[in-house]
Amino acid sequence: MQFRTQIPVSKSNNPISYDSEIVSLGSCFAVNMGEKFNYFKFQNTINPFGILFHPVALKKFIDYSLADKEFTETDIFYHNERWHCFDAHSDLSSTDKEELLANLSNATKNTLSKLKTASHLIVTLGTAWVYRYNQKNELVANCHKVPQKEFSKELLNTTSIKEALSGIINSVKNINPSVNIIFTVSPVRHIKDGFSENQWSKSNLISSVHETIAEVKENLAYFPSYEIMMDELRDYRFYAEDMIHPNQVAIDYIWERFAESHITLEAFTTMKEVDTVQKGMHHRSFNPESEQHKNFLLKLEQKAKSLKDKYPHIIFK
Known part of the structure; x- marks a missing residue:
């Protein structure tokens, strides 16, 4: 896909290869890019604490990880029949208090291990709008549907x-x-904050x-994800039905722009081979018992084995 206006993207001096170890942290768009990896x-780790939207929440999570923090009951609370942590996404919340504490501690331990050996850390910032829990005078990563009166927006x-x-x-x-x-x-617009307020937030982050x-x-x-969405893909046909999130076409395009600037040329060959196997695994045959399909599966298995022999971390399920 080519556009008349293209945002300049500098080539990385240390591009990502199949030997790289990546940690992807941040907003929901970090998940979109992480899923591409x-x-x-x-070799990629995505948001062990779940989606974290603002930079203070990301810093706090990284600080917890580097301190190898052990979470206790003072770090969590009970609301709407579930246990939550204000510093983590609701994906980690649980009806079982001990399960939540274990998941939080395991997430920070695993992140510490990954950060020690990571070749690349990708941080996606979502918003500069934050919520302060008035009772403790602390910024939170997620409000977990606690009544709004308990927070101050900043x-x-x-x-x-x-x-x-x-x-x-x-x-x-x-x-x-x-x-x-x-x-x-x-590139996800936080329209619930207001149109002007979203721009204010994004401009503070970018600056x-x-x-x-x-x-x-x-x-x-x-990497200018937001700018590419706003200036290259400036059309609502590149948005999902909510008119807020990029649709799959936009995600694929931004990934292409990222890959051409931050992934090695050698890796592109392997990516094509991986893509062939992935598509082959999802292919549905009209006649699964035919010799033609059995030969297809055999060749697919050989391609998968060849990739694993070259890069042991590559596993197809």
């Missing part, structure tokens, strides 16, 4: 965002100096990322 069988200024981003960079590089960090701003990268520079990059 998973589909093409890269907009993070660029100083606060830069502090969070610098904290993320310094903390991760302290345990893994060679890690490459890629920041991007989610803060650029200023942080300009100050730190080494092994940092910015």
